[in-house]
Amino acid sequence: MTDATLATRKPFLSEGQRNGLIAGGVLALFIAALVVATQTGTITRNDWIYKIFVDPFVSMVDMPDLLVQTVWEGFVAGVLYSLIALGFVLIFKASGVFNFAQGIMVVFAALSLVGFYEFLTLTMGLPPGFVAAIVAMAGALGIMFVLAVAVERIVLRPLVNQPDIIMLMATVGLTYFLIGFGEYIFGGSPKVMITSQLGLPTGSTMLDFAGGRINIQHLDVAAAVIAAVMIGVLGFFFQYTRIGRALRAVADSHKAALSVGISLNQIWVIVWFTAGIVALLTGIMWGARSDVSFALEIIALKALPVLIVGGFTSIPGAIVGGLIIGVGEKLGEFYWGPLLGGGIESWLAYIIALMFLMFRPQGLFGEKIIERI
Amino acid sequence: MFYRDAGQYKTTYQSDMAIFPLRQDRIGILVILALAYVAVPLMASDFILKTIMLPFLALVLAVVGLNILTGYTGLISLGTAGFMGVGAYACYKLTTLFPEVNILVWILVSGFFSAAIGVVFGLPSLRIKGLYLAVATLAAQFFLQWAFVRIPWLYNYNPSGAIEVPLRTVFGVPVTGPTAAIEVKYLIALTFVVVLTWVASNIVHGRIGRSWMAVRDMDIAAQLMGIKLLETKLLAFAVSSFYCGVSGALFVFIYLGGAEAGTEFGIRLSFIILFAVIIGGLGSMIGSFFGAGFIVALPTILKFGLPAIGIAITGAIAEKIVVMVIGALTIFLLIVEPHGLARLWQIAKQKLRVWPFPY
Secondary structure: OOHHHHHHOOOOOOHHHHHHHHHHHHHHHHHHHHHHHHHHOOOOOOOHHHHHHHHHHHHHHHOHHHHHHHHHHHHHHHHHHHHHHHHHHHHHHHHOOOOOOHHHHHHHHHHHHHHHHHHHHHHOOOOOOHHHHHHHHHHHHHHHHHHHHHHHHHHHOOOOOOOHHHHHHHHHHHHHHHHHHHHHHHOOOOEOOOOOOOOOOOOEEEEEEOOEEEEEEHHHHHHHHHHHHHHHHHHHHHHHOHHHHHHHHHHHOHHHHHHOOOOHHHHHHHHHHHHHHHHHHHHHHHHHHOOEOOOHHHHHOOHHHHHHHHOOOOHHHHHHHHHHHHHHHHHHHHHHHHHHOOOOHHHHHHHHHHHHHHHOOOOOOOOOOOOOO | OOOOOOOOOOOOHHHHOOOOOOHHHHHHHHHHHHHHHHHHHHHOOHHHHHHHHHHHHHHHHHHHHHHHHHHHOOOOOOOHHHHHHHHHHHHHHHHHHOOOOOHHHHHHHHHHHHHHHHHHHHHHHHOOOOHHHHHHHHHHHHHHHHHHHHOHHHHOOOOOOEEEOOOEEEOOEEEEOOOOOHHHHHHHHHHHHHHHHHHHHHHHHOHHHHHHHHHHHOHHHHHHOOOOHHHHHHHHHHHHHHHHHHHHHHHHHHHHOEEEOOOOOOHHHHHHHHHHHHHHOOOOHHHHHHHHHHHHHHHHHHHHHHHHOOOOOOHHHHHHHHHHHHHHHHHHHHHHOOOOHHHHHHHHHHHHHHOOOOO
16 A cells, blocks of 8 residues: 555544534533532532523423523524525625625615505505505515615626725615615604505414413514525525526626626626515514614624624525524523623624634635635 | 925935835924914814814724724724723723823723733634624624623713713823813823824834735735734734724713713724725725714714705704715715725825926
8 A cells, every 4th residue: 555545545534523523522521520510519509600501401491481482582583684694695695795784775675665655555545455565565676676776886886896895885885875865764763564464464372382381473473484485486586597597607706607698787786686675575574573763773783693604605504594693692692691681682693603603714504715825 | 396306315224114205294294293283272163172173083093993903904893892992991990990090091001901802802813804704893892882781890880871081180280071171182182193193103114014914915825924823913903902992092081071881882983983994095094094084074064064055954854964975975985986085195195296297
């Protein structure tokens, strides 16, 4: 056997698997030590170690209904984070622009929907109800299309080939513009989403579960279903249509796509419009859960750690990342938050994301970063 | 005509590498300093000092700090306001714990607290870069903002949750607090800015600054040349956060006179500072000043300037219009000159050199 074959022989475990095994072993040892220490009385209920590492898990097992309720709430929040992140990913894939304005587009879309509805029912005299809601939705979609064209014409085209940070700043500028514009047109006061007019279910169901009850809002179920359907439709659109193929080509390489005759400008309009549709649906879901107001802006920032976890370029990553962040955040707030005085939801998502980054700098589903000199 | 380099011979390496190689530039900077130290406090009204000069001087250090990190080292940070908050709260704690020590010392020392926090949150920059790092620094922003609200020890268990700047004197002259004269505050802030800018300018023109720029241009290549990435990046974070910390201390102690827990140092301020860095020009000291001046002056000009030229806007709408115009101007400036106001300044100087006979 020569040295060359020796060198290329596959190791029994890859590096990642070995690291995983080591980490798992350390974790198992730690848990075993905790169990032993608790049983022998080395750690009492008042020790901080007990409070951090044992107590939350004990209460999870003791009260499974609360656990399921928390996970469900995290799941629903995660779906909404996923939808915002989805808008980011669509635009980042197609144009390499980190669209900071996606969160504001959500608010703006929801505001224009409600604004249109008010205009139709109050000024135009349409009877309030499903028809007016659908017409208002068409109007809001029209606004998102105009926005997409305007952004492509006014912002993206002159700034093509600029460094990432310049593009990021341009979308931050767009954010400010949309905030000012939206408040100027629609006023700063929070609005109520037209939930029932759109035919979305309201109300809630109590489920008996393991000795407790779980409260499930019908709207949340609808949100999850609509999100799933939309992701399915988007997947179909990307996989099987002509425009979808063009979009994927642009995502792979701008130059190669240009060389086979795909119009980048047209693709950008389409992708911003798609992101606008996603924003409108997200806005409806979110607006139905709370008010439609610019306070949503801060929540939209939560989509950023989702992107870190999932990777900037992966649609499944946005979904999985959103669910991880949503569930992790709610669990952390509910079980560990009181130890720190509460309110840790505001930064826990980022810490979770940072922990993922330590192991996978490109996110869970992101493309592997290859560095060349 | 008067701005010529003809006849100025550079006979040594030092004079060739000088920051201001032209005699006219050196005279110009002295004139500006003289104006800033003598003319402005004498001539400017309290209104101008209060609404433009003080916030400008306080924020310009943060812009310089972020420029060191983003412009010179290429690490994007969105946690600037958080680090500024660390400086402000550290200064508040220090001066209430040790009131006998000169407040100016504490303003400077609070920068070191901020630097330490900055190094901790800079650690991820070793593994992640670019926009991923920008998002990671948001962790610092939100965590610190949370800490300012949730840790009552930081604001001395004040029931209102705010910090109020106590009266402190230097040589018997009140410097901070409600009774301090605005001219005194202005001179103090100006001195901090001048000295720290001089230090920063020397750092970025020296060995450290060059290693930062090498890391910015390509970190792997820099590593191959023998630059230690760990130390260089963390040093950039430390120096940058130091400037942000001093800026935050000045912002609260000299300009605001008090801060509500967590509201002053929010994510918006981080973005405004990043905006100032980019509008001013990445990797340029003079650009930091232009950028800071721009962001401080613009809202004031819009609010008081538009009615003056006949466009009547009322208070509530004015806020919205201002936000809108800021957003639109950002995009406009980025399209017209992505390299920032510093680049325009350079072009203007170049034109002036050959004026009035450009051929």
